[in-house]
Amino acid sequence: MLVWWTILIVRCRIQGDGREEALLKHLQSLQSLSTQETSNLALQERSQRVLDAIHEFGKGQNRYLMSVGDTKGRQVEALVKEKKPKLILELGTYVGYSGISFARHLVELHPSSIYPENWSSNTEEDRAGYISLEKSEVYATTARGGFKLAGLDKVIKVVVGSSTPNLKSLRETLNMPKPLKFDMVFLDHLKPLYTIDVKVLEEEGLVGPGTVLVADNVVKPGNPAYLSWVRATPEQKRKSLQAPRLTTQPPVTPNPPTAEWETAFHSGPIDETRWAPDEAEGITAEGDPGLIYTSEMLDGWDPYTGEKDACEVSVCTGRQD
Ligand SMILES: C[S@@+](CC[C@H](N)C(=O)[O-])C[C@H]1O[C@@H](n2cnc3c(N)ncnc32)[C@H](O)[C@@H]1O
Incomplete structure (x- = not known):
């Protein structure tokens, strides 16, 4: 488990070894993706061609791409169609696979909404759109090309x-x-940042009743700190916030077995929810402990290795004052 954490952390920190730039060149060179070939296609078909080309590229030697992939991706797509979100935020764009998979449904779901190019425009308008945060300029450039x-x-x-x-x-x-x-x-970005980043979003009122949180990789490598936060009751969260914030990282623990979740929560969310990693850049947040989520895992697997993994889907159902 620790090895997976380390691999993922290192993977997410680096700016790539050139495969992401090579992917963009490859996509741009494909006749099947040229404007000539795709301009008359429906959006679903056009975007699917790009997804397939990204996936095929990732099968090459030393070309593993850390994308959400087809199985988990399709589950989230089904969720998008069911919940009909207008504004979606993604943490971790990478080469844009998940962005293409999920954003392509917005236009069909909300054809008469405004998709602002310049978000400083009129705030009264009925906005829809997909905002994706990415740390690496290199990956962002590839993703923009794919979009x-x-x-x-x-x-x-x-x-x-x-x-x-x-x-x-x-x-x-x-x-x-x-x-x-x-x-x-x-x-879907740096795993130890999930908890602090959700707390920041809660404090800023950018998530709240009605929001659906979907967190990837909660089995491989696992993320007990994040799961603790979204599965805890408001009472448990409030209690845990009374304990002092941790100044050093507690030992990384695997997800507890299902039967032990209750015990793990017995005295509030586990220690890691009170710790923010260096990558949070000194920002601390207590979140909004009054928010109530119903939370469960959607099982899936890694697109290239076939290992079991899952997304945690947490629907914010209300707020307890
Ligand atoms: C697993 S990949 C995302 C895969 C993508 N969502 C997909 O399914 O196609 C993780 C991404 O998070 C980015 N990342 C890592 N730390 C980040 C941070 N602190 N802020 C924003 N992005 C970060 C990495 O550069 C990497 O592109």
Whole structure:
């Protein structure tokens, strides 16, 4: 488990070894993705061609791409169609696979909404759109290229920078007046940042009753700190916040077996929810412990290795004062 954490952390920190730039060149060279070939296609078919081409590229030697993949991706797509979110936030764009998979449904679901190119425009308008945060400029460039080929460059806005400080200022960046919030958030960036970043979103009112949180990789490598936060009751969360914040990282623990979740929660969310990693850049947050989520795992598997993995889907159903 520790090995997986380490691999994922290292993977997520690096700017790539050139495979992501190579992917963009490859996509742009494919005749099947040229404007000539795709301009008459429906959005679903056009975007699917790009997804298939990304997936095929990732099968090559030393070309593993850390995308959500087909099985988990389709489950989240079904959720998008069911919940009909207007505003979706993604943490961790990478080369854009998940962005293409999920954002392509927005246009069909909300054909008469405005997809602002410039988010500083009129805040009264009925906005829909997909905002994706990515730390690496290199990955963001590849993703933007893919979004254009898929016909989604007007629907998806990529914000480049580190998640935690950018989430703090996101309401301002997007000129989103209160109480406007995200209807869906897909967390797929640095795993130890999930908990602190959700707490920042809760504090900023960018998630709240009605929001659906979807967190990838909660089995491989596992994320007990995050699961503790979204599965705890308001009482448990309030109690845990009375304990002092941790200044050093507690030992990384695997997900407890299902039968032991209750015990793990017995005295509030486990220790890691009170610790923020260095990558949070000094930002701390207590979240909004009054928010109530119903939370469960959607089982799936890794697109290339076939290992079991899952997304945690947490629907915020209300607030207890
Ligand atoms: C697993 S990949 C995302 C895969 C993508 N969602 C998909 O399914 O196609 C994780 C991404 O998170 C980015 N990342 C890591 N730490 C980040 C941070 N603090 N803020 C924003 N992005 C970060 C990495 O650069 C990487 O592109």
